[in-house]
Amino acid sequence: MWVLGTARGTASDRRREPSRVAPRRARASALALAVALAAAACARPGATPAPGAAPEAAASAAAAPAPAAAPSVLRVGTSGDYAPFSHADPDAPDGLAGFDVELARRFAAERGVRIAWVRFRWPALADDLRAGRFDVALGGVTVRPERSALGRFTRPLAEAGAVLLVREGAGPASLEAVDALGPRARLAVNAGGHLERAARARFPKAQLVAVPDNAAVPGLLARGAVDACVSDAIEAPRWLAGLPGARALGPFTRDRKAWWVRADLPALARELDAWLAAREADGTLARLRRARLGVAGAPASAAPLPALLSALRERLELMPLVAEAKRGTRAPVEDRAREARVLDDAVAAARAAARARGVAAPPDAAVRALFRAQIEAAKAVQAAVLAAPPVPGHPGLDLDAALRPALTRLGERIAELLVELPGGLSEAAIRSGVDAELALPGVPDAPRRALADALVQAAGARRARPGAARQPSPSSRRMAARCSSSAGAGARSAGSGTPASFTGLPAIGLPPACTIM
Structure with missing residues (x-):
């Protein structure tokens, strides 16, 4: 297993391009990384499978994680059969090419580590991740609730349908x-x-x-x-x-593609997230989307606002699984004591993320408002699911062993992404992004509007407080521009705040013989 050191120590990568890192800092980072990689060999085994997990979600109870990889080796799982994300190419190094493959190689080269490629079959992907065959899976992996419950997704790299x-x-x-x-x-x-x-x-x-x-x-x-x-x-x-x-x-x-990291590797997930944010800011991801995916002008999905909206969506998409788990245990939809802890934890996570980045934290009131709106939306989805008959064959993930830990991981990530929001975001971009991304079954208009209000409040606070962040670099100004132009891309509002249809994908540029209806 490969674990990157001090996840909070990656803030410099969010603020500058690697080529500008001072040699002394680079040597210090390399030393810290080497220590962390050596310590990874002693990391704990992967979590035990959730009782009643579905075929994709459940690993064999007897399966133990594979032996740890040598330090300075990142084990990457990929299928090699999903062009243009990951596909076989006899002329490419290791016989693999594609959008995600090239990105992973760039990450490894910048970090001075070696990739050990591990091929997987799609039906066994979840079991392989749980068994510890690799540290991260990539190559067109779609963000799905069952997968969110088992691991950590990075910020999305591409959108598809x-x-x-x-x-x-x-x-x-x-x-x-x-x-x-x-x-x-x-x-x-x-x-x-x-x-x-x-x-x-x-x-x-x-x-x-x-x-x-x-x-x-x-x-x-x-x-x-x-x-x-x-x-x-x-x-x-x-x-x-x-x-x-x-x-x-x-x-x-409407789907999002991301890298899927083992649940017990939080430092690696944060390091990858920081690196991908930097590559979105410097234009690398846009160039690769155009060259490898054939997508020109695609949404900057790894920028702060789209990434935050994606994380909010990912959390809400877990709610049908939470509802079915509560149905089985007769647990109540509302738990005020737990809700209070969620709000307190969110404020603490946002403050910690702000300290790590050397910026002022968003107002506690804005953080609480955002998470309160999430909670109300989540309860509405759960209530709608429980009002209907149980779905046959629904994956039975355990509430305490799988789902609540996943919600905790996502809560921390949402708080961290909230701190990343640049101050130059327009209210229109935020509201259109919320309408596009969070118009989900069972989510009423009221909590969705409350989510938008809280994000507007948080972004407005960053504009109003000159000391809230360092002077933006050219790359961060480009990031803010991408956020404003892409957060609401792909949706067309019908005037009620609910998207009438998703219209971003035709821009992918299908050949004339293909008709998008």
């Missing part, structure tokens, strides 16, 4: 036509990953053909063995290039 690829004139003409076919619709999809779950949720009556090798999925459509295949809006253009006359229907989800 699930689409159906169909043959022109030989397949369904719309998503609704797939619904009408019912069990006669045959859909091919990568087995065990996010897209299989998304397809089963969107097309519950269709026949799903789960394919173990993601790269083999489009071949079934080409041979006419299925009526459609499931992809995403970033991968789809590459598949369509080999499927003359095919087109895409959708997207029918």
Whole structure:
């Protein structure tokens, strides 16, 4: 296992580019890193599996974490079958290439560590992470609630959405036509990953053909063995290039891609987050999205405001799992004593993050208002879930062993990201971002507006207090501009504060043969 040292000591990476770090500080950082890496060999084993976990979520109770990797080695899990994020390339180092692969290599080069690549199969991804086969998984990994309960996601690197690829004139003409076919619709999809779950949720009556090798999925459509295949809006253009006359229907989800870190490696997660924030600020991520993903003008998803909104969404998306866990144990939706502790912990986490960054903390009132609004939104989602019958096959994650620790991790992360907010954010950018990202099933308008109000208050406090932060560098000014321009990207408001539809994905630039409907 590989653990980076003093997570709080990475603040300099948030404020400047690595090439500008003074040699003395670089030597000190390298020494601290070496000490931390040596100590990692003695780190504790991974957490025991949650009782009743779903197949993806549950590792064997007898499985122990793999032996720790040697110091200065980062074990990276990737599938190698999900272009353009991670794919096989015989001419590339280690036979791997792609957006996430290149990013990981840059991180390792800047930190002076070696990557040990570990290949995984999508159905076994969660079990492999829990068993400690690698420290971080990457390569188009989608942020999902079941995964949030088992590990730590970094700030998102890209946005995508699930689409159906169909043959022109030989397949369904719309998503609704797939619904009408019912069990006669045959859909091919990568087995065990996010897209299989998304397809089963969107097309519950269709026949799903789960394919173990993601790269083999489009071949079934080409041979006419299925009526459609499931992809995403970033991968789809590459598949369509080999499927003359095919087109895409959708997207029918809005997804975020991130790196998935083991739950027991908080320092590594924070170090990666800090590094990714710096790479968003200096334009590296934008250049790689354009070069590797074929996405020009994509939202700066790793910038402070989009990352904060994503973390808020990630926490709210855990609430259906929390509700089902409470249904099983008959625990109440409301727990005022626990809510009070959450608010106190949030204030403490924000103060600690501010001290580590050398900036003034956001007002306690703003922190409490944000977390109070989260709590009210969370309770509304739980109540809506519990008012409906139990969902068959719902993953049974333990409330105390898996879900509450995940909520604690996300609470700390939200507090840290709140401290990162630049002072130049406009109220319009904040409110449109909240409407785009947090219009979730079961979340009423009132707590969503309260979340936006709290974020506006926190950002306004940073503008009003000259001593709240160091003088912004050119890279941080670029970051603020990206936040303002991208936080609300991808949603179109219908006037009520609820997005009418997600419209950001067509900008990905699908070829003329592909139609986004």
